[in-house]
Amino acid sequence: MAHLPLEGLVVLDFSTLLPGPLATLMLAEAGAEVIKVEKPQGDDMRHFPPQLGETSAPFAVLNAGKRSIALDLKNPDQRAALRPLVERADILVEQFRPGVMAKLGLGYEALKVINPRLVYCSITGFGQEGPRAQEAGHDLNYAAVAGLLSLSPGTTRSPTVPPMLAADIGGGSLPAVLNILLALRRRDLTGEGMHLDIAMSDAMFTFAWYGLAQGHATGRFPGAGENVLAGGSPRYGLYATRDGRFLAVGALEQKFWDTFCGALDLPEALRDDRRDPAATRAAITERIAAQDADEWRRRLTPLDCCCTVVASLDEAVRDPHFTARGLMGATAATPDGSRIPLAAVPIDPQLRRARDEQRPVPALKPASQ
Template sequence: MKNTQPLEGLLVLDFTTLLPGPLAALMLAEAGAEVIKIERPGGEDMARFPPLVGGQSAVYAMLNRGKQVLTLDLKSEADRAKLKPLIARADIVIEQFRPGVMARLGLGYDDMRAINRKIIYCAISGYGQSGPRAHEAGHDINYIGATGLLDLQPGPASQPVLPPALIADIAGGSFPAVINILLALRARDRSGEGAFIDIAMTDAMFTFGWYALALGLAGGRFPKSGELQLVGSSPRYRLYPAKDGKLVACGALEQKFWEGFCAAIGLAPEFIDDRRDPNATAEAVAQIVASRSSGEWAPIFAKADCCTTIVAPLEEALRDPHFVERGLFVQRLTLGDGRDIPALPVPVDPQFRAKP
């Protein structure tokens, strides 16, 4: 029996570049949609990001696996005319220009809806299609900075720390785009009408501030930098360097896990009640963890089962038997020099993806 994917038969026109839109379109492609990526002559900026393998950007290849590319100059009336047949049969459009750009080109939602009333048009931008900041330039660091999220734990002023993930791009752009496109498809099944979706990458950053919002709005005092339990104020949820320099990630929040952790490392009884002096407890834990290597600690924490792990470098995580057995890397991507590497893992259940 043929494995029919849930989005098979749907056509997506992808006008996006860099990360948020291309990743959203990739997830739709992985679930069976036909994705045509519209690129300007010369290609998009991501196509020149290193590493270049066989003349092709590996990053670009990862984000655009399974898509077709159509090169058009959107400022050319003749090239825009070539889009009309595609718009007429498209189900979904994703664009990532600043607000108003596509409308000025005659490719806004109203223009496309006049051709195809069933079209679902998703516009991804930093601050949304309306509001005082709608036309403001920005990147991920600006979006998490403008919404209070980065202030919750930027690290010391002398050495501020950036998160290791592009939170606004992916969790504020790509994921909400896919979620709302799927909701719009469901709504279209009932009404027969398409929709305009306004995705502002900044909006979902307030979602990530859920705990700080509850404390501030309901409790009357917003937390200062570093005060939240999950950003470093608690010795139960912290990174501790081991003797060999590797980090131990302690997440022993619940009392049973904390007691198991304390027993595993042999923490002195006077420090176990961390409410009395959290800093003293953290310092005592740090000294003990620093006395042994990560290799010595790993079996101890595994036996204790106390929400504590050794921070793994990415190359080690790729070899972890758990992730390998889960099939995260079975899909393959062919690079420009002919080599096969694992395709980018995406949060699409294997049953909805094509066979590897």
């Protein structure tokens, strides 16, 4: 196989749980050597259910193909064992609260003296500076504080918890990889590394781009259910079918909308959804609820009008399209010989490890081994 783009680069990964480990998984898949530095009892994710034999499945899918070492970072003697690794590292990823690495003598200012070419990436909820910098939080909190959740919060009786971890992945993992690659390119030009400040809450404003454009242009920001892409239009939303499933309708463009309305035999007076959007939505809701999901799939799929039945995860992983693209082809191998598909990462197959390459889940070993 041709050389991978990050082959020969060394990554020191001090991160835990999801954002950092997913980012370093992408770097590993692109050819980098990732050395995961864990506390003596291991990354907390090692204990997350479900178990695959004696291995945590969530840990396996995020960390296969890396190498792990155990270090007590509060022990000066054990920290000293990191120096040879820092000297040869190209990238460091950490996910502690601001200031923690500096207190341990492992902050960017200290390490750049040892290795001025080091690209040092810090992932936090609110960034290294600012009034919220030391505030605790998780994905839901970052989306809440940035106003993103307000666009589609559900009802007071049934609040909606988003199914995707937009802040962890879209605000942490992906921006980390993007900025690391940009910093490496800058290092190619200048010979110098840098400190990257990745705040997961920052990217929540990126996800709210349309609502922000509306608010800045008109002086009024959209409220719950008012954004066209968050429940504000009958052309874009979810409708329940007779058998308790859902139809995802994304018929925004007029040609798709006309086709969809024709398939539902929607009255002409309701097809102009600007007149009375609520009435149009109610009529669509009634019609969709009159048939099972399979019937709507049979009717609408041939029309190609951006209407799809919401698949379960079980159906999605068996979909012939995704199977053909090999999204679940790369696997993590546990110590007992079990295999589980690696977390799906958005890297072109030409730029990552071969699907059939061995990716063992790293055992936790002392730094001296």
